[in-house]
Amino acid sequence: xxxxxxxxxxxxxxxxxxxxxxxxxxxxxxxxxxxxxxxxxxxxxxxxxxxxxxxxxxxxxxxxxxxxxxxxxxxx
Amino acid sequence: xxxxxxxxxxxxxxxxxxxxxxxxxxxxxxxxxxxxxxxxxxxxxxxxxxxxxxxxxxxxxxxxxxxxxxxxxxxxxxxxxxxxxxxxxxxxxxxxxxxxxxxxxxxxxxxxxxxxxxxxxxxxxxxxxxxxxxxxxxxxxxxxxxxxxxxxxxxxxxxxxxxxxxxxxxxxxxxxxxxxxxxxxxxxxxxxxxxxx
Numbered sequence: 001x002x003x004x005x006x007x008x009x010x011x012x013x014x015x016x017x018x019x020x021x022x023x024x025x026x027x028x029x030x031x032x033x034x035x036x037x038x039x040x041x042x043x044x045x046x047x048x049x050x051x052x053x054x055x056x057x058x059x060x061x062x063x064x065x066x067x068x069x070x071x072x073x074x075x076x
Numbered sequence: 077x078x079x080x081x082x083x084x085x086x087x088x089x090x091x092x093x094x095x096x097x098x099x100x101x102x103x104x105x106x107x108x109x110x111x112x113x114x115x116x117x118x119x120x121x122x123x124x125x126x127x128x129x130x131x132x133x134x135x136x137x138x139x140x141x142x143x144x145x146x147x148x149x150x151x152x153x154x155x156x157x158x159x160x161x162x163x164x165x166x167x168x169x170x171x172x173x174x175x176x177x178x179x180x181x182x183x184x185x186x187x188x189x190x191x192x193x194x195x196x197x198x199x200x201x202x203x204x205x206x207x208x209x210x211x212x213x214x215x216x217x218x219x220x221x222x223x224x225x226x227x228x229x230x231x232x233x234x235x236x237x238x239x240x241x242x243x244x245x246x247x248x249x250x251x252x253x254x255x256x257x258x259x260x261x262x263x264x265x266x267x268x269x270x271x272x273x
Contacts, residue, residue, distance in 0.1 A: 004202045013204045014272035020162065033117070043139075044202035049118035051169060057123060058162040 003042050009035070016048040022059045025052055081135050085144070086110045088187075089128065092148045095183050102232060106151040119143045122150035124158050138192040139199060145183055146176045155234030166268030167230070167238040170208030175227040207272055211264035218260040219245050220253070239265060 003009045012035055019028040032048050039045075086108065093104045107126035116131035120143035123129065128147045134140045149172040150156055161168055177200060184191055200206075216226045219242065233241050239261075246257035 002202065011273075013207060016204065017165070017207065017270045017272055020270070029117075042202070043199045044206075045204050046119060048204050049116075050121050051165065053118050053121050054123070054158075054161060055165070058158040061158050062162075 001039075001041060003039060003045075009042075009045070013045070013048070016045075016052060019052060019055055020059065022056070022063070025056050025059060028052055082110060082112050085112065085130060085135050085140075088140075089144055089148060091187055092144055092183055093151070095186050096145070096148055096152055096179075099179060099182070100149075100152050100228060100231060102152045102154075104148065104151045105156075106148065120147040122147045122156075124156065124161070126151075139195050141184060141189065141191050142176060142180060142196045142199070145180055146172055149175055149231065152231060153235065154232050155236055157235075160235040163269065164235050164238065165270050166208035166211060168235050169205050170212045170268065171227055171230045171238070173203070173205045174209045174212060175224075175231060178224050178227065207267060211267040214260050215242055215257075215264050218253075218257040219249070221245075239268070 012031055015024075016028045016032055019025045029049070029052050032045070032052070036042065036046060089106070089110060090108065093106055097104055105126055106122075106128055109127045111127055111129045112132040112135060113121075113129050114132045116129070118129070119131050119134050119140075121129040128151065130140075130143065130147070134143060150168070153168060153172060156168065180191075180196075212227075212230075216223070219226075221229075230238050230241070242261055243258075246254060246261055249257050
């Protein structure tokens with residue numbers, strides 16, 4: 001089946017490609033999982049998981065790098 | 077999954093990488109390691125370090141070739157790091173996916189593989205990265221660049237500089253072409269940064 005013109009699918013793609021924060025990525029991942037479960041023949045959308053996995057790495061790295069630096073222990 | 081399957085996939089990727097290095101005139105950052113992931117969700121993944129991950133259940137499927145070539149191209153892409161990917165993800169995923177489609181026949185012919193092209197094209201017909209590819213194709217056409225050459229140039233340009241490269245090309249155009257190229261780039265830019273709405 002051709003889902004290209006399905007408005008729900010278009011919104012889902014926008015959500016997946018636009019997710020940048022961890023909550024957005026989590027929400028988009030769940031929405032994509034549900035779509036794939038409901039439309040197992042829609043193979044063109046599955047690579048969305050690749051981008052979400054990469055964006056998760058980006059978001060986690062950003063979170064780690066913006067944490068306040070730990071005060072170095074005093075050395076006697 | 078049996079070690080021999082991982083060994084086969086690793087060998088397939090090694091051959092693909094050797095051909096792609098020749099075509100792109102670039103050196104791969106792939107470290108030669110493939111991780112097959114059970115219940116992965118994704119089909120293939122090239123994290124920002126040197127390994128390549130692949131869904132275990134894809135390893136036996138004929139459509140794996142498009143994923144293998146796609147991930148191998150990420151390993152050849154200039155400036156592939158998390159910061160620049162996040163800010164310019166369409167410039168990377170669109171470039172790599174379109175290049176995969178353009179050069180897959182050459183790569184597989186050299187490997188003497190007869191793939192199920194119909195199955196791979198079915199995936200690509202409604203692929204979610206088509207939004208990125210459409211934006212890049214609009215830019216390419218506005219700049220009057222040849223298909224494969226345009227994407228090879230983008231691949232060897234650091235991800236963060238790809239937009240600037242196209243802006244410079246647009247500005248160096250003349251007359252109506254210049255105005256049109258700038259307009260097309262302005263419209264494509266948000267999409268290639270992941271903002272489709």
